[in-house]
Amino acid sequence: MIAHQLTIHEAHGLLKTKQLSSVELTKACLERIRQVEPRVHALVTITDELALRQAQKADERIARGDTHPLTGIPVVIKDNMCTKGILTTCSSQMLANFVPPYDATVVEKLNERGAVIVGKSNMDEFAMGSSTEHSAFFTTHNPWDLNRVPGGSSGGSAVAVASGEVIYALGSDTGGSIRQPAGFCSVTGLKPTYGRVSRYGLVAFASSLDQIGPLTKDVTDCAMVLNAIAGYDSRDSTSVPYPTPDYTQCLTADLKGLSIGVPKEYFVAGMQAEVEKALQAAINKLEELGARIDWEVSLPHTPHALAVYYIIAPSEASANLARYDGVKYGFSYQDTDSVWEALEKTRQFGFGDEVKRRIMLGTYALSAGYYDAYYLKAQKVRTLIRREFDEAFAKFDALVTPTSPTVPFKIGEKVDDPLQMYLSDVCTLPINIAGLPAISIPAGFGDGLPIGMQLIGKPFGEETILRIAYAYEQATEWHKRRLKI
Amino acid sequence: MKLSHEEVQHIALLARLGLTDAEIDRLREQLSNILENFQILQQVNTSDVPPTAQSIPLQNVTKDDEVAASLPQNQILANAPQREREYFRVKAVLE
Numbered sequence: 108m109i110a111h112q113l114t115i116h117e118a119h120g121l122l123k124t125k126q127l128s129s130v131e132l133t134k135a136c137l138e139r140i141r142q143v144e145p146r147v148h149a150l151v152t153i154t155d156e157l158a159l160r161q162a163q164k165a166d167e168r169i170a171r172g173d174t175h176p177l178t179g180i181p182v183v184i185k186d187n188m189c190t191k192g193i194l195t196t197c198s199s200q201m202l203a204n205f206v207p208p209y210d211a212t213v214v215e216k217l218n219e220r221g222a223v224i225v226g227k228s229n230m231d232e233f234a235m236g237s238s239t240e241h242s243a244f245f246t247t248h249n250p251w252d253l254n255r256v257p258g259g260s261s262g263g264s265a266v267a268v269a270s271g272e273v274i275y276a277l278g279s280d281t282g283g284s285i286r287q288p289a290g291f292c293s294v295t296g297l298k299p300t301y302g303r304v305s306r307y308g309l310v311a312f313a314s315s316l317d318q319i320g321p322l323t324k325d326v327t328d329c330a331m332v333l334n335a336i337a338g339y340d341s342r343d344s345t346s347v348p349y350p351t352p353d354y355t356q357c358l359t360a361d362l363k364g365l366s367i368g369v370p371k372e373y374f375v376a377g378m379q380a381e382v383e384k385a386l387q388a389a390i391n392k393l394e395e396l397g398a399r400i401d402w403e404v405s406l407p408h409t410p411h412a413l414a415v416y417y418i419i420a421p422s423e424a425s426a427n428l429a430r431y432d433g434v435k436y437g438f439s440y441q442d443t444d445s446v447w448e449a450l451e452k453t454r455q456f457g458f459g460d461e462v463k464r465r466i467m468l469g470t471y472a473l474s475a476g477y478y479d480a481y482y483l484k485a486q487k488v489r490t491l492i493r494r495e496f497d498e499a500f501a502k503f504d505a506l507v508t509p510t511s512p513t514v515p516f517k518i519g520e521k522v523d524d525p526l527q528m529y530l531s532d533v534c535t536l537p538i539n540i541a542g543l544p545a546i547s548i549p550a551g552f553g554d555g556l557p558i559g560m561q562l563i564g565k566p567f568g569e570e571t572i573l574r575i576a577y578a579y580e581q582a583t584e585w586h587k588r589r590l591k592i
Numbered sequence: 593m594k595l596s597h598e599e600v601q602h603i604a605l606l607a608r609l610g611l612t613d614a615e616i617d618r619l620r621e622q623l624s625n626i627l628e629n630f631q632i633l634q635q636v637n638t639s640d641v642p643p644t645a646q647s648i649p650l651q652n653v654t655k656d657d658e659v660a661a662s663l664p665q666n667q668i669l670a671n672a673p674q675r676e677r678e679y680f681r682v683k684a685v686l687e
Contacts, residue, residue: 204671205671206670206671208663208667208668208671209663301646301647301648302647302648302650315645315646315647341655344650344653344655345646345648345650345653347648347650408636411632411633411636413629414629414630414632414633415633417626417630418630418633425607429607429608433673434672434673434680434682435668435671435672435680436671436672436673437671437673438673439673443683444683444684445683446682446683446684446685447608448610449683450608451608451609451610452610454607454608454609454610455609455610455611456610458609463609463611463615463619464619464622464623466607466609467600467603467604467607467609467619467623468623470603470606470607471603471623471627474603474606480634481630483643484633484634484636484638485633486643486645487636487638487641487642487644488633488636488638488641489643489644490641490642490643490644491636491638491641493644493647525622525626526626526629540647541647542646542647542648566647
């Protein structure tokens, strides 16, 4: 047994039967972090002392027989979720010294279940980016090829899981920020339905699109983490008061009676041949497992999703990020007597290039004279995109697409070309626009580089996509492939 | 249509975002290029289509007006860049 390679359900079994202690498991992860972190740079903060204290407590809890599936299991939290007393930077100079006075709801829920927090993961600044190259601190490297990006913005979380630094992680997804890095790193990543998981304590980027979700080593783990974090929270007025099922109960090995659509607009120009080949093989596998496949589904507004997203998300971001004024917390420029100069310089030096670009784009789209042509127009097309999905889901239980049109790209390849970078989320961002749940699971390799398959579900239909993902996973070996580093 | 130097400066002022001349020049190029790509939306007929602001079936979420504990003052002030006694210190707003 190599402890750091365990899944949650494997580790839970060993902890419960006292074949492994949480302290041993935590030490194994911390040792692995020491080994690989200098090469992958996944973590902004390593909380080793806290982790060992929490592990000790977890062991006591397990000894008392008070065990939850996540008790004593090491986790990494994306650095845009507030952790009381622990630095929460959003990988930005603006929040480089920010220590939150409270926990995000998801962190509170993990702590109640006896989780062991080993660190906070690197990301694109304020979750704006698809490669972690927009982190103000450093770029995270893809462990499958250290010269390539891990995806983003939850790149640190995906790499921490893929390289065995931790057993699972939390990420956030506004346009693909859990699924695209999960696909690029060959791990499982779920974006729940908007409203399923509380956003309280998640640093806001685009409030109508943001959602927190798990990054794990397999689908069973994903369901277990979703069980822990899903549910209504009175502190987030957009969290829905619906009951939460036990997501591990839907995991069955066959897909009989399910119909799955393949939207052809997701298989278009710019897609790499090896991605297309892997997806075709994966979809054939779903058919073998009993699903009925329709290869001719059409979602004609798909080509408009990129523009809709890059108007709505920056517009919401420009409003959300107006709070960074250098008064109550965060970076503050002091070298002037003018209140206006202080404000402008605080934001000039506190924000990086991509954040500035999006604030400018959003401010433009919301400004007098342009509101109707950009923001309002995008909101109307958003309606059409959602309707199109609703019509498809009247016929299908789920839709399947690639997670990303390409395998992980090289570090530096797209960082100076914002439009090219934006295009790497072309398969994931329509799902946020419509507020749907979607999961990315490993579906093959092209030249040794990971390829992800995305399964999209109906609103609050997480059980169906978890079931499909699980059946596929049980019939394949991709998720078991471990790194050599 | 390419954004002018003045237009970019005006947007930056609305956002209270300080920018260098080099940044303004770069943003002129990049924003113009991105906005040109957004023109694709003008091809979509949206007459009679209502806008969508969010995707969940909830409206007017309210909660009871109940007194609850708030965070202690010293914890809230702990992150203050400039602080004086129990206050955030700010620069003079009025001349």
